[in-house]
Amino acid sequence: MGTAWMSEDEFEAAVDAALDRIPRRIAEHMDNVAVFIEDRYAPRAHEDPDTVLLGLYEGTPLTERGEWYAAGSLPDRITVFRESILEACSSREEVIEEILVTVVHELAHHFGVADDRLHELGWG
Numbered sequence: 148m149g150t151a152w153m154s155e156d157e158f159e160a161a162v163d164a165a166l167d168r169i170p171r172r173i174a175e176h177m178d179n180v181a182v183f184i185e186d187r188y189a190p191r192a193h194e195d196p197d198t199v200l201l202g203l204y205e206g207t208p209l210t211e212r213g214e215w216y217a218a219g220s221l222p223d224r225i226t227v228f229r230e231s232i233l234e235a236c237s238s239r240e241e242v243i244e245e246i247l248v249t250v251v252h253e254l255a256h257h258f259g260v261a262d263d264r265l266h267e268l269g270w271g
Contacts, residue, residue, distance in 0.1 A: 151236040158229050159184060161243050165250040173258075178209060180223040180257050182250070186230045201235065202227050202249035210259030225253040 153161070162184060166174075188200040206223025227249055236242045252270050 151233050151238055151242045153233060153239060153242055155184075155229070158233075158242075158246075161246045162227055162250065164243075165247040168247065169251075169254065176209070177254070177257065179220060180206065180225060180254075182225045182227065184227050184229055187228050188226075188231065199231050200228055201231050201245065202253045204253040204256035206257065208257060208259035223257055225250070225257070227253075 162182065166182065169177075188198065188203060190196050190198040203226045204223065205226070207220075208223075227246065232242060232245050232249065236245050248270060252265055255265055255270065
């Protein structure tokens with residue numbers, strides 16, 4: 148593995164392109180979710196300080212929302228970690244592919260798909 152390079156604007160455009168590749172029939176079911184880009188994940192107190200994540204989903208999956216989930220609820224948050232992805236890839240093409248895999252993986256969590264199932268499907 149090497150470190151690929153891509154400007155912040157190019158990286159953001161690649162994230163937007165990955166989101167655009169989500170089929171419309173799936174995208175229309177996304178509800179109250181926002182996508183952010185940050186440089187890298189900051190491990191929490193209970194985590195290994197060397198934890199590296201490429202993406203993170205924070206929120207309540209659609210499959211777990213009940214009557215209590217109403218207007219006014221904060222949006223689910225998907226974060227893509229730019230520096231972590233760049234460090235994990237050795238070419239621009241790898242970065243674009245990893246962004247797609249990361250976006251699909253985190254969006255699947257929004258739909259209630261667990262990590263084990265994502266790994267089985269090749270989106271781990």
